Amino acid sequence: MQPAPTTSPEPTVLEKVIAFVDERVGLKTIQAKMLNEPVPGGSRWAYIFGSVLLFIFIMQAVTGILLMFYYVPTADHAYASTQYIIHDVDYGWFLLSYHFWGSSAMVVCVFAHMSQVFLWGAYKKPREMIWLVGLALFGIVMGFGFTGYLLPWDQRAYWATTVGVEIMDKTPLLGDFMARFLKGGPTPGQMTLSRFFVIHVMILPAALMGLAGLHLFLFRTAGPAGPFRGTPEELKAKTDYFFPRQVWKDIVGMVTVFLGICTLAFWEPVVLLEEATPDPGDYHPEPEWYFLFLFQLLRLKIFSGEFGQFLGAIALPGAFMALLAALPFIDRDPERNIFKRPVALIGWIVVMTTILIFTVSAIINREFLD
Amino acid sequence: MTDRAPLSPLKLGLNVLWSAFWTGFPIKLAFALLFMALGMIHFEARLGLGFVMVLASPITVFAMPILMMLGSHFGEGAGLGLLFLLCIPIDIWAMGVVAKTLFLERLHLEPPDGIGFSLWWKSAVTGALYLPVLWMIVSTVTETAIAISHSIFELEIFHGLPVAEKISIELTLWGGVSATVLIILLVVGVSLIGRLVRSAAQNAAPASDNYQRLVTRWDLMRVPADQGLMLTAMTGAGVVLSVLFWAALPASTPHPHECCKPLEVKRQPPFKPIDALNRGERTLAQLAAQVEAIEKQRAEEEAAKDKHKSGKGKSAEPKP
Numbered sequence: 001m002q003p004a005p006t007t008s009p010e011p012t013v014l015e016k017v018i019a020f021v022d023e024r025v026g027l028k029t030i031q032a033k034m035l036n037e038p039v040p041g042g043s044r045w046a047y048i049f050g051s052v053l054l055f056i057f058i059m060q061a062v063t064g065i066l067l068m069f070y071y072v073p074t075a076d077h078a079y080a081s082t083q084y085i086i087h088d089v090d091y092g093w094f095l096l097s098y099h100f101w102g103s104s105a106m107v108v109c110v111f112a113h114m115s116q117v118f119l120w121g122a123y124k125k126p127r128e129m130i131w132l133v134g135l136a137l138f139g140i141v142m143g144f145g146f147t148g149y150l151l152p153w154d155q156r157a158y159w160a161t162t163v164g165v166e167i168m169d170k171t172p173l174l175g176d177f178m179a180r181f182l183k184g185g186p187t188p189g190q191m192t193l194s195r196f197f198v199i200h201v202m203i204l205p206a207a208l209m210g211l212a213g214l215h216l217f218l219f220r221t222a223g224p225a226g227p228f229r230g231t232p233e234e235l236k237a238k239t240d241y242f243f244p245r246q247v248w249k250d251i252v253g254m255v256t257v258f259l260g261i262c263t264l265a266f267w268e269p270v271v272l273l274e275e276a277t278p279d280p281g282d283y284h285p286e287p288e289w290y291f292l293f294l295f296q297l298l299r300l301k302i303f304s305g306e307f308g309q310f311l312g313a314i315a316l317p318g319a320f321m322a323l324l325a326a327l328p329f330i331d332r333d334p335e336r337n338i339f340k341r342p343v344a345l346i347g348w349i350v351v352m353t354t355i356l357i358f359t360v361s362a363i364i365n366r367e368f369l370d
Numbered sequence: 371m372t373d374r375a376p377l378s379p380l381k382l383g384l385n386v387l388w389s390a391f392w393t394g395f396p397i398k399l400a401f402a403l404l405f406m407a408l409g410m411i412h413f414e415a416r417l418g419l420g421f422v423m424v425l426a427s428p429i430t431v432f433a434m435p436i437l438m439m440l441g442s443h444f445g446e447g448a449g450l451g452l453l454f455l456l457c458i459p460i461d462i463w464a465m466g467v468v469a470k471t472l473f474l475e476r477l478h479l480e481p482p483d484g485i486g487f488s489l490w491w492k493s494a495v496t497g498a499l500y501l502p503v504l505w506m507i508v509s510t511v512t513e514t515a516i517a518i519s520h521s522i523f524e525l526e527i528f529h530g531l532p533v534a535e536k537i538s539i540e541l542t543l544w545g546g547v548s549a550t551v552l553i554i555l556l557v558v559g560v561s562l563i564g565r566l567v568r569s570a571a572q573n574a575a576p577a578s579d580n581y582q583r584l585v586t587r588w589d590l591m592r593v594p595a596d597q598g599l600m601l602t603a604m605t606g607a608g609v610v611l612s613v614l615f616w617a618a619l620p621a622s623t624p625h626p627h628e629c630c631k632p633l634e635v636k637r638q639p640p641f642k643p644i645d646a647l648n649r650g651e652r653t654l655a656q657l658a659a660q661v662e663a664i665e666k667q668r669a670e671e672e673a674a675k676d677k678h679k680s681g682k683g684k685s686a687e688p689k690p
Contacts, residue, residue, distance in 0.1 A: 042585075045392065086623055093623035237582045245589075252396055259399040263421075266406045267413055269623055299534035357545065361538045368533050 033220075035243035040226030042238035043246035046120070047224070048253035049113035055254040056106045057208065059261075060144075063099040064201065067092075071151070073197040075190040078153035079275040086270065097265035103145050105261050107290045110141050118327075118348060121336030122225035128328035130218045133211055135325055140208045145288055147200040150193065158276035159285030161188055161196070163295075167313040175314075187278055228336040284369045286362075293358035296365060377476060379564030380557060385472050386465065386489065386567055387428070387560060393464035394457070395425050400611055401456050407618040410449025420444040427457035428465055428490055429497030429563070436502045462490045467591070469567065474588040479574040492566045500562060504555045511551045515544035 011019070021027050039047070070089055072081040085092040114134065117123055123131035150161040165188070169179035184191025226235065240246070273283065287295050294317065297303065303312030323330075331344070338345050377385070402424060405411045413420040423430045423437075423444060430437075431454055438444075466486020473481035482488075519540045523531070531539075577584055 088622075090621040091619065094619060233581065237585050256396040256399060259396065259403050263399065263403050263406060266403070266624075296534065296538070299532075300538075301532045301535060357538060357542055360545070361534070361541050364537050364541065365534065368537070 035241065035247070037220065037224070037242040038239055039224055039242055039246050040239050041230060041235045042240045043242075043249050044227070045249055045253070046116050047246060048250050049109050049116055050219075051250035052253045052257050053106065053109045053113060054212065056102055056109060056257060056261075057212070059258070060099060060102045060106065061205065063095050063102065066095050067099060068201065073151070073193055075153065075193055075276075078151065078193060079272065082152040082154075082272060086272070093269050094265055097269040098261055100270045101261045101264040101268075103148060104264075104289070105257055106141055107145060109257070110138050114138065115348065115352075118344070119338045120225060120228055121338065121341065121344075123328045124331065124334065124336065125328070127218075127222045127225065130215060130222060131328050132325060133215045133218060135321070137208065137211050137215060139321075140204055140211065142290075144200065144204050144208075145290065147196045147204065149288055150188070150196045151200065152270075152272055153193065153276045154272040154274060155276055155280065155283045156273050156286070158188055159280055159283060160287045161192065163285050164287060164291075167298075167309075170310045171314050172310075188276075225336070228338065284366070286366075289359065292362040293355045296358040296362035299365070377564075379561040379568055381564065382472070382567040382571075383560035383562070383564030385476065386468055387426075387493075387563055389468040389471070390428055390461065390464040391426060393468055394427075394460045397460050398425055398427070398453070398457055402453055404611060404615055404618070405447070405449030405453060407615050407620075408449065409447075409618075409624075411445060411447040411453065413445040424450075424453055424457065427454060428461040428493045429559075430501060431457060431461070432494045432498035433501035436498060437505055440502060440505065442505060458490075462486050465490045465493070469570075470591055471588045472567070473571065473574060474577060474584045474591075477571055477574075478577050478584065479571055480577050482570060482574055485570060488570065489566060493563055496559075496562050496566065500559050504552075504559060507555060508548065508552050512544065512548040515547040516540075519543040 018027065067085060070081055070085045070092065072078060082096070085096050087093070089095075117131065117134065146161075146164055150157045165179050165182055168182070169175045171178065182192065182195055184195055230238075274281075286292070294313070297316075298309060298312045300312070303309060333341075335341060402411065402421070406413075419442075423434055434454065463486060466489075469485045469489055470481040473479045473485070522528070522543075523536055523540060528536070579587065
């Protein structure tokens with residue numbers, strides 16, 4: 001008996017919709033471009049940080065929008081509305097705590113991503129522009145942390161901002177203007193809060209979206225750098241497309257970070273101090289943890305006085321950022337293996353150890369102040 | 371073993387432990403979070419330590435009770451024990467996947483049957499013996515180093531040193547000593563696990579496939595034949611865990627801090643404009659009726675008074 005001839009089944013509604021969109025925007029071409037990117041040497045866990053950062057940013061945007069439904073950006077209502085979110089809005093404590101810890105996770109992931117790119121030598125030719133845009137994105141992430149810190153309008157927020165703006169004031173030429181623009185008056189008040197709020201929810205997200213798009217475009221143009229060691233035969237045998245293995249690893253990374261942030265939100269939910277006043281009382285001003293090392297550095301005797309403060313707060317970090325920006329143009333050796341670049345490896349260890357020592361020192365310093 | 375340069379025990383141990391740690395981590399973290407939401411685990415102030423102990427459970431699973439007996443209390447709650455029990459199958463699976471990959475990819479050897487379970491119990495026993503020793507040595511060295519660095523800065527010549535400098539130098543001194551001892555002991559510990567892997571590798575047969583086929587084998591090893599079933603099962607598990615999490619998540623803050631109680635806020639009843647208008651109209655109508663009644667009563671009283679007066683006047687008139 002001959003099998004009955006099969007007829008092609010009618011396309012489903014979903015297939016028809018996809019075909020309709022595809023015909024107009026080239027959906028399948030975009031999908032193929034996005035997912036069929038070859039990853040030299042195959043997928044790796046070390047490559048997940050970029051995707052994880054994008055995920056954290058999206059989650060920060062989602063939780064931030066939900067918080068804005070309740071938050072009032074005025075000096076007389078910011079504190080009360082934040083307290084209302086914590087204590088009265090259903091799951092408000094969780095949203096706020098997630099948003100708070102999400103910002104820390106973003107900083108940690110930026111450091112991890114930059115370290116990975118640095119150690120893998122992935123900033124070298126032809127990826128110099130990706131590195132430069134990445135540095136700008138690093139600045140934006142720090143800006144998010146700085147501007148978001150003021151919004152709850154408690155003593156911690158008020159005084160961290162006061163100290164931060166005073167540090168900014170020491171920048172030559174632009175410092176005075178920037179400090180006056182941000183404060184909007186002799187002391188932080190309504191104008192400061194309004195400006196920080198606008199920068200936090202409008203300017204920085206727009207800048208981040210634009211630069212992240214450019215970063216991705218440059219990355220896709222130059223292609224992934226791949227591992228820094230392995231024979232050509234090994235690399236060829238392991239080379240794979242972005243989908244499915246790297247996508248899978250990215251998803252696992254995102255889930256892990258999400259769970260980690262949720263855990264931190266549970267372990268240490270956001271607690272506000274007293275409402276902001278121009279009198280610090282017993283409170284010792286302190287910035288967010290990722291600025292603590294710089295804050296502690298400025299307590300050293302060598303950085304005391306007007307010139308010392310300028311040296312520690314502006315000149316040293318500025319020179320360090322300039323060095324990072326110039327790195328791809330200074331380091332022209334094509335060697336990418338970090339174990340064959342001793343200066344880079346030792347430099348990275350020294351920077352990380354310094355940050356760690358001064359951060360822990362700042363925590364120990366609290367006991368002396370108390 | 372093959373003709374490739376043999377890996378040192380340290381590299382073998384690192385390969386297995388680091389990869390197994392990250393393979394099991396997301397699954398364990400999901401359960402840890404769920405138990406925290408259910409209020410079954412309290413990590414108190416030592417979250418980092420608690421998580422290191424829980425998430426590094428291939429080697430801490432038997433060591434943890436011993437460490438807790440030594441006074442290293444990092445958390446409490448029934449969920450902690452339950453989490454450790456759940457970690458056992460997860461770790462056996464993770465060790466198996468990681469060890470098989472290592473055997474095929476790096477050692478070019480056929481992985482022995484049951485390598486996951488065999489490595490897991492050997493690592494767990496080694497951890498139970500080694501970790502408490504490491505803990506005690508590092509604790510003692512740290513305490514001694516802190517005491518010595520303190521006493522150095524008590525000397526007369528250091529009295530003029532500013533506080534910030536003193537803190538950083540002290541921290542560098544005792545932190546350096548403590549970190550060095552910790553790193554050395556960790557290297558020794560990881561090498562011990564590496565020796566377990568090496569002893570398993572000595573009895574393994576060489577893999578006959580070429581490199582490309584070996585890569586395909588260890589790659590496909592992680593993906594079951596029925597991928598649809600795997601995706602459905604994972605999605606289902608994800609949905610169940612998410613529903614459980616949101617059901618357990620407290621609607622208001624589970625504030626653990628006694629210092630900062632929430633503000634006492636008196637809730638205002640919700641304002642309903644139509645009801646308020648109706649109520650106002652009713653009140654106005656009542657008041658108008660009252661006013662009308664009062665006016666009427668007053669008018670009657672006035673009328674009665676007038677009548678009374680006119681009656682009196684009539685009676686006072688002289689009789690003809």
